[in-house]
Amino acid sequence: KKILIIGGVAAGPKAAARARRCDPDAEITIVEEGSFLSYAGCGMPFYIGGTVERHEELMATPVGVIRDAAFFRSVKDIKVLTGTRAEAIDRKNKTVRVTNLATGETSALPYDKLVLATGSRPVRLPIPGADLAGVYTLGNLEEAQAIRRAVEQGARRVVIIGGGLIGLELADTLGTKAEIAIFEMMDHVLSSLLDPELSILVEKVLRGKGVQLFLGNRVERIEGNEQGAVARVVTTAGSFPADLVVIAAGVKPRVELAKEAGLELGETGAIKVNAYLQTSDPDIYAGGDCVENVHLISGRPVYTPMGSVANRHGRVIGDNVTGGRQSFPGVLGTAILKVFEMIIGRTGLTESEARRLGYHVESFICSAPDRAHFYPGSKPIIIKLVADSSTRKLLGAQILGPGDVNKRLDVMVAALSMGVTVDQLAAFDLAYAPPFSTALDPITHAANCLRNKIDGRARSINPLELKKRLSAGEELILLDVRTPAEFNEVRLPGSNVVFIPLGKLRERAAELPRDREIVTFCKLSLRGWEAQTILESLGFTNVSFFEGGIVAWP
Numbered sequence: 001k002k003i004l005i006i007g008g009v010a011a012g013p014k015a016a017a018r019a020r021r022c023d024p025d026a027e028i029t030i031v032e033e034g035s036f037l038s039y040a041g042c043g044m045p046f047y048i049g050g051t052v053e054r055h056e057e058l059m060a061t062p063v064g065v066i067r068d069a070a071f072f073r074s075v076k077d078i079k080v081l082t083g084t085r086a087e088a089i090d091r092k093n094k095t096v097r098v099t100n101l102a103t104g105e106t107s108a109l110p111y112d113k114l115v116l117a118t119g120s121r122p123v124r125l126p127i128p129g130a131d132l133a134g135v136y137t138l139g140n141l142e143e144a145q146a147i148r149r150a151v152e153q154g155a156r157r158v159v160i161i162g163g164g165l166i167g168l169e170l171a172d173t174l175g176t177k178a179e180i181a182i183f184e185m186m187d188h189v190l191s192s193l194l195d196p197e198l199s200i201l202v203e204k205v206l207r208g209k210g211v212q213l214f215l216g217n218r219v220e221r222i223e224g225n226e227q228g229a230v231a232r233v234v235t236t237a238g239s240f241p242a243d244l245v246v247i248a249a250g251v252k253p254r255v256e257l258a259k260e261a262g263l264e265l266g267e268t269g270a271i272k273v274n275a276y277l278q279t280s281d282p283d284i285y286a287g288g289d290c291v292e293n294v295h296l297i298s299g300r301p302v303y304t305p306m307g308s309v310a311n312r313h314g315r316v317i318g319d320n321v322t323g324g325r326q327s328f329p330g331v332l333g334t335a336i337l338k339v340f341e342m343i344i345g346r347t348g349l350t351e352s353e354a355r356r357l358g359y360h361v362e363s364f365i366c367s368a369p370d371r372a373h374f375y376p377g378s379k380p381i382i383i384k385l386v387a388d389s390s391t392r393k394l395l396g397a398q399i400l401g402p403g404d405v406n407k408r409l410d411v412m413v414a415a416l417s418m419g420v421t422v423d424q425l426a427a428f429d430l431a432y433a434p435p436f437s438t439a440l441d442p443i444t445h446a447a448n449c450l451r452n453k454i455d456g457r458a459r460s461i462n463p464l465e466l467k468k469r470l471s472a473g474e475e476l477i478l479l480d481v482r483t484p485a486e487f488n489e490v491r492l493p494g495s496n497v498v499f500i501p502l503g504k505l506r507e508r509a510a511e512l513p514r515d516r517e518i519v520t521f522c523k524l525s526l527r528g529w530e531a532q533t534i535l536e537s538l539g540f541t542n543v544s545f546f547e548g549g550i551v552a553w554p
């Protein structure tokens with residue numbers, strides 16, 4: 001049996017390796033137009049910044065063996081043709097025409113099963129100057145090497161176009177080596193991953209590290225100097241000098257081969273595949289960044305180009321091209337990244353997405369220490385849970401902060417994958433010892449907060465909504481119930497802030513007017529909620545607390 005795979009980074013090599021394990025006799029060939037194979041594209045930002053010293057580390061096994069063509073041939077009995085481009089698929093004769101890019105020689109490679117793992121390519125902006133020397137995208141290892149070289153050779157003023165995952169990872173990794181400016185067309189960074197009140201917290205961290213952020217700003221052109229190298233970007237906010245520009249404005253699936261072969265594309269523009277990752281031709285499979293996925297919550301097609309997904313696709317394809325029948329259920333759009341000291345994770349639907357899709361959305365933002373507050377190293381995390389209040393099913397989670405986000409994110413991935421309700425989540429038997437968690441894990445706490453809100457027990461306001469109401473001049477009272485020490489350390493500005501520590505609230509409640517809306521708060525939000533219940537027990541009728549406390553104030 002001849003298995004031919006086009007694309008040699010994540011989905012392709014994974015499919016090849018799995019196919020070999022399932023079928024020792026198959027003839028397996030990978031065609032890759034680039035020179036590097038099976039490398040960790042996700043590691044490129046860390047290579048550019050120097051955390052990963054040598055590019056070879058990105059293409060080595062955990063014990064340091066380089067995954068090159070010789071490795072694939074000797075260890076896995078897989079033939080790899082690098083520097084070779086697949087030009088066209090002849091479905092009738094089951095061959096693929098390929099060109100050796102070094103010699104220009106063409107040949108036709110036969111297949112019984114064909115795998116398209118052609119991935120994606122970075123969007124190149126259609127603006128003047130995008131092809132000047134010193135303007136890069138970050139789509140492959142060659143580009144990563146060029147960017148690193150430019151920084152090592154003294155590029156100081158780095159402009160990143162795009163405040164998405166890749167743009168922010170680059171800012172993080174180059175932040176101590178260069179002056180970074182990010183231009184983002186949308187009103188917030190990470191706008192396709194997070195709700196705005198959480199994006200704002202990421203923006204605060206970036207600005208705190210000296211990154212210049214220009215939001216709601218379009219780059220109109222890039223201008224060069226007399227030598228033809230980049231000199232500045234011209235944007236809707238003015239002109240900014242630049243020694244190096246990286247366009248990180250998203251990626252597009254590489255579908256030309258599939259399209260020309262008459263294979264069906266989906267509504268996202270990526271290749272459409274069934275649950276077995278077969279294209280509209282049952283002998284042609286496709287996976288990784290070139291295909292669209294089904295969203296596990298909404299059931300809708302989505303384009304989620306992630307290395308994690310590409311590898312899972314590869315395994316399923318490797319099974320199926322060797323006679324197996326594995327299915328790939330879909331994705332949650334899970335992502336995690338680090339921006340300086342902040343870790344940002346998300347899975348499922350954001351509140352904005354869920355509202356657009358018509359769910360009865362209820363959400364809660366909860367701040368909590370990631371481990372026992374008395375244990376050294378305890379740091380806060382902020383969890384936003386989104387659920388459908390009519391079914392109580394969870395729809396999504398966004399988790400961020402300097403604390404241990406990673407563990408909670410994966411708990412949420414498991415919960416969402418199993419379609420659990422917020423009540424079931426609250427009952428998870430999560431691990432606890434002081435170095436790792438709190439007796440009620442932040443996830444349990446967040447689930448309980450959301451249950452209280454759905455059940456009408458807790459009346460709370462989203463912090464961004466509150467901020468907007470305050471900016472609009474609404475005369476509500478912001479009641480700070482923290483301790484005097486906390487109040488002296490950091491406080492919210494404005495004349496509507498009244499400070500009464502929680503322990504004094506019962507005796508001093510008479511100082512508060514009964515005819516004005518009162519919004520209580522504390523550092524995290526537990527005392528804010530307690531203050532609400534105290535005031536209500538004393539007959540106040542228009543009291544709420546804002547979610548997430550000072551820690552999550554946008």
Ligand code: FAD
Binds near residue numbers: 044086121140290308
């Ligand atoms: P690709 O990696 O795009 O590889 C496709 C290969 O096919 C390419 O090498 C291309 O040359 C080859 N090819 C295409 N057409 C042809 C042809 N006609 N003939 C021959 N060869 C062809 N994902 C995560 O999950 N987590 C992360 O932290 C993360 N970080 C990232 C950081 C950066 C900077 C980037 C760029 C991506 C990141 N990703 C991350 C995404 C991840 O790298 C991709 O999802 C993954 O590489 C997709 O793998 P793939 O095999 O589908 O496609």
